[in-house]
Amino acid sequence: MTFGIATYIVYIAVSSAFTIWVGRTIYKNGRVFLIDVFHGNENLADSVNHLLVCGFYLIGFGYISLALKLGYDILSGQQAIEALSLKVGTVLMVLGLMHFFNLFLFTHLRRAKLGRREDHPPIGPDAFTSVQQEV
Amino acid sequence: MLALTVLYDPECGLCRRAHAWLAEQSKLVELIFVPCASEEAHRRFPQLNHDLTTKDLTVVANDGAVYFGPKAWLMVLWALTRYRDWSYRLARPELLPTTKRVVSMISQHRYQIGRVAGVNR
Secondary structure, three states, X not given: OOHHHXXXXXXXXXXXXXXXXXXXXXXXXXXXXXXXXXXXOHHHHHHHXXXXXXXXXXXXXXXXXXXXXXXXXXXXXXXXXXXXXXXXXXXXXXXXXXXXXXXXXXXXXHHHHHHHOOOOOOOOOOEEOOOOOOO | OOEEEEEEOOOOHHHXXXXXXXXXXXXXXXXXXXXXXXXXXXXXXXXXXXXXXXXXXXXXXXXXXXXXXXXXXXXXXXXXOOOHHHHHHHOOOOOHHHHHHHHHHHHHOHHXXXXXXXOOO
């Protein structure tokens, strides 16, 4: 096995491991947020959670796959490690950005929901009158 | 606050049309429709100035708070699930004068608008 092939294999293994780890983290911890957003409707929250994570994995693995090609030959162990650090580094940055995007999405959904919970009238009344209680 | 009583003008086609539309909307607050200056209205609110309620839409909350004209419209919007956000938006200080002007204009010309739209009797 050449250095090049070994680099690719390590790259795929490490990147995939990180993607799966981040995906599972989002899945596990996002659930609580979503249940709150959907008023305790666990089925809906689980469904949306699953769909979000699905998208996350698609983009994550898609990027890993697209960024695989090195474009030059690797002749030494040092070159292999350098190439690897660059590749894995970019994958981690992309995962990080997506992770923050997910966090933003969760908090945004939650805030939108909290906003709807406002129950004070938009304006003050003009006057007060007595109300005949229903018998 | 649990319910809003809407005192509407039963003589106006536009109001009846609005009433029918409101009845179908999903609500966050219960809306009770009572024709303005009717026996029922007098019974519910013995101390209210009922002459005034015939001039413009009036909403009375069950804690006795009275909202008149544009404020009544905002309260009705506020009661609707889909339009609560809009009630806050239209009640902001920078939009409130425009809201009041537009609503007053529609209210004053409700019979003419109803006639043009063909919803009068």
